[in-house]
Amino acid sequence: MIMINWQSEVEKRKEKIISETQEFLRINSVLDETTISEKAPFGKGIDHALTHLLNKGKDYQLHIKNVDGYAGRIEYGTGEESLGVLCHIDVVPTGDGWTTPPFSADLREGKIFARGAIDNKGPTMAALFAIVLLKELGLPTTRRVQMIIGTDEESHWRCVEHYFKHEEMPTFGFAPDADFPIIHAEKGIMDVTLSWNGHPQKESLIEIVNFHSGERFNMVPDDAKVTLKGERPHLDQIEEEFRRHLMQENHNGEARFEDDILILRYIGEAAHGSTPENGLNAGVELASFLVTNVELAENIQSYLEFVKSLKQDYHGKTIQLDLNDEVSGPLTLNPGLLTCQSNGQAQIGINIRYPVTAKGETCLTKLNELAETLGATLEVVDHMGPNYVEQDHPLIQTLQAVYERQTGNAADLLAIGGGTYARSLKTGVAFGPMFPGRKDVAHQKDEYIEVDDLLKMTAIYAEAIYELVK
Ligand SMILES: [Zn+2]
Structure with a gap:
């Protein structure tokens, strides 16, 4: 049996790991539509980073391949x-407010500051040096290790789509692009819309000119606005009622007139679509107010009634979709997009995240039934099936053992509602790079990676890779 002290092997190469990581982080690899060419489908910066990394691999006498840029x-x-x-080497735009320039890779207080430091160029270098370590130690293998370098993770995943169309799918794998210890279950994610065709509003006391809330499926909308037309005394009454309503519930919003149009605005609380219970859906709240306090045309009333029925229904109980399992917990539902026009044309966009052992078809059948009952049209805008590797799979067993040995902490398995890059593997989990308790600085200004973490993850990846290919 070969005994290797992985941490000390990494420490021996510390200076090199740090300086080469800095060098890599100094390449601006934001998607750049203006410099796209046939060999650089995502622009010059990303192409530069990809070529740079592949050349490094070549320097270390590893096999490399550039898959069409x-x-x-x-x-x-x-x-x-x-x-x-x-791994992936594209990064999100820098934004403003950095202490040192985002591509200077400044080393201070034991941290390297750069866009991409933790997401995902730092961990990419850790993975590269892990493989280099195996090579330099001359360790025998019964499997190949393939570092797959994505270049479009932050946008549309066109990289992995292209790669797996032309190249082999690994037997199993991991993506160092989320959290330690191990994320082995990611819910299925589905974006659907229910739409109602417009027809003229029947006679009603008050007419809705426009009702709107939310911009994205996967966010709880924190803003909702409705514009109302009607006879002044009625509108005055609604305005007063709305102000009282806001005061009673201690919420932000406003009621004001623009000419003879009454505008009501409700301010809620934003949250990610996978955790709707952490937010306050402004659209649903405003719809609930309108249903109770305003006399509207029947078709609009029934649309708003449906929206209201979803109030605080984070798990799809109202629409009989409350699926649940032990591994990943309950289905979540987020009505992120709500619109309704004066002609009764209305839409609701819902982000649904269903448990890993449930079937996407089960959800679709239920949703189709619902659409029929409501007289609406269902459209599936986007659907990604769940990602799940069972606890007793050798991949999980090995990663757990390595993590526990190297950190001394339990490697509890995580299940999440979000989606990680690991999904693009047939059998894959997310394994790092964020250690428990670390501040999440991905996509933030002053993004950094702690040097100690960079070295630790290199040692963990090296041992994990070795154990899985030996
Ligand atoms: Zn990432």
Whole structure:
């Protein structure tokens, strides 16, 4: 049996790991539509970063491949089967307010500050040095390890789409692009819309000119606005009622007139679509107020009634979709987009995240029934099936053992409602790079990676890779 002190092997290469990580972070690899070419489908910066990394792999005498500028591969070892380590080198735009320039990779207080430091170029370098370590130690393998380098993770995942269309899918793998210890279950994610065709509003005391809330499926809308037309005394009454309503519930919003149009605005609380219970859906709240306090045309009334029925229904109980399982918990539902026009044309966009052991078809059947009952049209805008690797899979067992050995902490398995890059693997989990308790600085100004974490994850990845390919 080969005994290796992974941490000390990494420490021996510390200076190199730090300086090469800095060097890599100094390349601006934001998607740049203006410099797209045939060999650089995501622009010059990303192409530069990809070429740079592949050349590094070559310097270390690893096998490399550039897959049409969409993605790359660095490979080591021999064997029929393969382990995939899926990383990405594109970064989100920098934004303002940085202490030091975002591509200077300044090293201070034991941290390297740069856009991409933690998401995902720092961990990419950790994965590269993990493979380099295996090579330098001359360790034998029965499987190949393939580092797969994505370049469009922050936008549309066109990189992995292209890669897996042309290249082999690894037997199993992990993506160092989320959290330690291990995320082994990610719910299915579905965006659907229910639409109602417009027809003229029947005679009503008050007419809705426009009702609108939310911009995205996966966010709880924190703002809702409605414009109302009607006879002044009635509108005055509604205005007063709305002010009282806001005061009673201690919420923000406003009621004002623009000429003879009454505008009501409700301010809620934003939250991610996977945790709707952490927010306050402004659209649903405003709809509830309108249903109770305003006499509206029947078709509009029934639309708003339906929206109101979803109030605080975070798990789809009202629409009989309250699926649940032990691994990943209950389905969540977020009505993120709500619109209704004066002609009765209305729409509701819902983000649904269903448990990993449930079937997407089950949800669709239920939703179709619902649409029929409501007289609406259902459209599936987007659907990603769940990602789930069972606890007793050798991949999980190995990663758990390695993590526990190296950190001394329990490697509890995590289930989430969000989606990680690991989904693009057939059998894959997210494994790091964020250690428990660390501040999440991805996509923020002054993004950084702690040098100690960078070294620790390199050691963890090296041992994990070795255990999985030996
Ligand atoms: Zn990422």
